Amino acid sequence: MARIDFHASSIEVARNLIGASVFIDGVGGRIVETEAYDESDPASHSFSGVTPRNAVMFGAPGRAYVYRSYGLHWCLNFVCMPAGHGAGVLIRALEPTRGIDLMRERRGLDDLRLLCSGPGRLGQALGVTHALNALRLDRKPFRLVPRAEDDLGRVASGTRIGLSKAKDLPWRFALAGSPFLSKPLRAG
DNA sequence: TGTATGATCGCCT
DNA sequence: GGCGATCATACAG
Known part of the structure; x- marks a missing residue:
């Protein structure tokens, strides 16, 4: 995969x-956990x-969707599908690789595993705010790096987190065995 | 190890 | 008025 x-x-x-990496102004790491959403969901x-x-x-598609969660956390999404589909x-969650000192400062803690292990935590560590909403992911301040092919076999799926509707759809994806997940993967 | 709660705002009923 | 695509903290066992 040359690009995403x-x-x-x-x-x-x-x-x-x-397994891909995302950076905002050079701060970020390897993506270990994602969830899919779309208009039929x-x-x-x-x-x-x-x-x-x-x-x-x-x-x-290919832009950032940033929303405020529970009135206090900024969460980062990537828009996909042909335009107009609401996906x-x-x-x-990320495995932090670059800008770790700045992430520790923003989060107010040292533990590497807690810096980006959840959408709200990740948003705080990467400095995500509403100012990034609608920005293109192939331009500054974003930088995306596709995963290496040899990570493919480690991708597992499960049910999504924190939902009351459509709880059983297996639309959560994670790097199996990563210590940087927000929660262990549950089968789905 | 698990369950409860406050913070705080956009959107829905 | 109530409920989230959440998190940190405070408890109980």
Whole structure:
């Protein structure tokens, strides 16, 4: 995979992103956990149509969708599919590789495993804010690096986290055995 | 190791 | 008015 193609279903993109790396202003690491969402999915922000918050999900693929979770955390998503389908991938956890000192400072703790192991934590560590919403992922401040092919066999799937609807869809993807996951993978 | 709770805001009923 | 694509902290056992 020479580069990441966002003109695909959120499920394909979510799987392809495991093992890839994402950096914001040079700070970030290897993606070890993602979740797929789309317009047909009752758990998705896009399920009930366009609102000011989710409008970016219905626009061009390959852009960032940033939303505020529970009024306090910034969460990072990548928009995918042909434009207008309301599909996206939530980036849930990273293995930190670059800018670790800055991540520790932003998070106020040292433990490498807790820096980016969850969507809210990751957002804080990478300095994600609403200012990044709708920005292209192939331009500054973003940098994406596709995974090496030999990581393919380590991608596992399971059920998503923190949902009350569509709980049983196996749309969570993770690097099997990684110590940087937000929670252990549950079969699905 | 597990369960409860507060923080705090956009969107829905 | 209530409920989240969450997290840190405070407890109980």
